[in-house]
Amino acid sequence: MAKKNKLINQDRPDLIKRILAYLSPFKGLVVTVIILNTMFSVFSFLSIALVKPIFGTLFPTENLKEIEQVTNSGGGAFSWLSDKQEGFYQAVSDYVINDSSPESTLISLSVLLVSMFVIKNIFKYLGGVSKVRLSESVAKSIRDSVFKKIISLPIAFFSKNKSGQLMSVVTNDVNVMNASTVIVAVDTLREVMLVVLFLVLLLSISPYLTVMAFSTSIVSLLLLRLAIRFIQRYASRMQQAMADYTTAMQETISGIRVVKAYNAQENAGDSFTKQTWRYIRSAVKFKKIVLLIPSVNEVFAIVALCVVLYIGGTQVLVTHEMKSEDLMTFLFTLFSIMAPISKVFNLISKFEQGLVAAGRVFKVSDEVNNLPSGEKITESFESNIEFKEVDFA
Numbered sequence: 038m039a040k041k042n043k044l045i046n047q048d049r050p051d052l053i054k055r056i057l058a059y060l061s062p063f064k065g066l067v068v069t070v071i072i073l074n075t076m077f078s079v080f081s082f083l084s085i086a087l088v089k090p091i092f093g094t095l096f097p098t099e100n101l102k103e104i105e106q107v108t109n110s111g112g113g114a115f116s117w118l119s120d121k122q123e124g125f126y127q128a129v130s131d132y133v134i135n136d137s138s139p140e141s142t143l144i145s146l147s148v149l150l151v152s153m154f155v156i157k158n159i160f161k162y163l164g165g166v167s168k169v170r171l172s173e174s175v176a177k178s179i180r181d182s183v184f185k186k187i188i189s190l191p192i193a194f195f196s197k198n199k200s201g202q203l204m205s206v207v208t209n210d211v212n213v214m215n216a217s218t219v220i221v222a223v224d225t226l227r228e229v230m231l232v233v234l235f236l237v238l239l240l241s242i243s244p245y246l247t248v249m250a251f252s253t254s255i256v257s258l259l260l261l262r263l264a265i266r267f268i269q270r271y272a273s274r275m276q277q278a279m280a281d282y283t284t285a286m287q288e289t290i291s292g293i294r295v296v297k298a299y300n301a302q303e304n305a306g307d308s309f310t311k312q313t314w315r316y317i318r319s320a321v322k323f324k325k326i327v328l329l330i331p332s333v334n335e336v337f338a339i340v341a342l343c344v345v346l347y348i349g350g351t352q353v354l355v356t357h358e359m360k361s362e363d364l365m366t367f368l369f370t371l372f373s374i375m376a377p378i379s380k381v382f383n384l385i386s387k388f389e390q391g392l393v394a395a396g397r398v399f400k401v402s403d404e405v406n407n408l409p410s411g412e413k414i415t416e417s418f419e420s421n422i423e424f425k426e427v428d429f430a
Contacts, residue, residue, distance in 0.1 A: 049392065053392075055399060056214070056218050059175050059179055059219070060175065060219065062178065063171055063174055063175065066167065066170060066171045066174065067171065069167050070168050070171055070223055073160050073163050073167055074160075074168075074223065074227040074230070075227075075230060076164075077157060077160040077161045078227055078231045078234060079234070080157035081157055081234075082231065082234035082235060082238070084157060085235065085238070085370055085373050086238055086366075087149065087153065088362075088365060088369045088370075089363065089366035091146060092362035092365050132145065168220065168223055168224075171223070172215060172216070172219060172220050175215055175219050176211060176212065176215040179211050179215060180211045182402065183206065183211065183398055184207055186401065186402050187203055187207070189406060190404055190406055199284045199288070200284070200287055200288075200291075201281075201284025201285065201286065201287035202280045202281075203401065204283055204287055205280035206280070206397055206401050209276070209280070209394075210276060210394040210397045213276065213390060214391050214398055215391075216391070217387045217390045217391025217392075217394065218391035221384045221387050221388045221391060222388075224380070225381060225384045225385075228377040228381050228384065229381060231377040232374060232377050232378055232381065235373060235377070236374065238366075238370050239367060239370055239374070242370075243359065245348075246345050246348060246349055249344055250342075250344065250345050252341070256337060260330060261330060261382055261385065261386075264326050264329070264386065265385075265386070267322075267326045268326055268327065268386050268389045268390065269389050269393060271319050272389060272390040272394075274319035274323075275320055275323055275390075276393055276394055276397055278315040278316035279316055280397075281312045281315065281316075282309060282312035282313050282315075282316060285308050285312050289309065323390070327383065327386045327387075330382050330386060334378070334379055334382060335375070338375045341371070342368070342371055345367065345368065345371060346368065349367060350364065
């Protein structure tokens with residue numbers, strides 16, 4: 038098993054290239070999915086970025102000297118991000134604030150929020166529909182290609198491989214490969230984009246608090262690296278167990294007359310039960326690892342949130358180095374970034390399962406047909422072709 042996992046790691050770049058090759062006929066659909074998911078990420082980011090203007094409008098803070106000194110100190114690698122953030126805040130404030138009518142300000146804020154979330158969910162819906170269309174199209178392309186390859190192989194190939202195993206490759210493995218690679222790649226792109234946008238917002242508010250918040254991510258990365266080896270092992274066992282019970286089912290049903298004739302229903306049922314039990318054991322072990330990663334990450338994320346709350350609260354209440362709306366925006370953004378980061382970790386583990394399935398699919402696709410073509414050129418032909426000692430039964 039360790040040897041198989043090592044082989045998967047060595048062939049990883051080649052597997053990824055071959056998987057991506059199936060996307061080339063659907064370039065237009067791929068671009069559409071990327072654009073829609075990008076717009077969804079942007080409006081998700083803007084909906085969180087509105088927290089500061091909302092708090093700044095509802096709970097105005099006096100410009101304390103300490104805050105002005107920190108803000109106007111200039112310099113720093115992220116000073117331009119702070120300028121952009123303040124510019125966005127000012128633009129939203131100019132749009133919604135009506136000094137003569139607080140009610141009008143609240144209505145403008147509500148309209149802005151509702152509009153932002155409506156647009157975001159429109160892009161989410163359209164992106165989801167396009168993703169399903171891309172997923173099913175790619176799955177069909179892979180399945181058709183593998184099936185055509187199988188039926189082109191010689192009889193000797195089918196003597197060495199059980200038909201149930203081949204059926205499992207065309208159905209189960211192709212489904213897992215598609216759902217765990219192509220779709221995972223699309224979802225990962227969207228979640229990574231959200232993480233980057235939220236990270237930019239965090240850095241624009243406070244680079245120091247951002248570094249403190251993400252100091253725990255090193256532990257999460259080490260945990261993920263350790264977990265990937267177990268994920269590959271149990272994913273491989275899952276796919277093999279799935280192929281085994283598919284084989285047992287196919288052989289039993291196709292030979293049901295023989296099974297009935299020998300009164301072997303109980304043996305056939307026991308054999309199928311053992312195969313499905315093997316799959317359950319592997320699936321449970323696989324899920325244990327997959328579910329452990331986000332659980333541990335969430336604990337570290339809450340620790341980071343509490344650290345930021347303490348340090349940021351000190352800067353607001355004691356040293357007056359930060360505005361209260363800045364801290365609230367930072368906390369909202371930090372809480373919002375947890376979900377996409379957790380999803381990225383889950384998608385990475387799911388991607389490993391897809392690579393295992395891809396290895397099984399491409400193993401069939403790479404089978405070489407060594408059967409001679411059967412063509413023979415004769416020098417001459419005189420009268421007739423005669424078959425001797427040929428029997429049919």
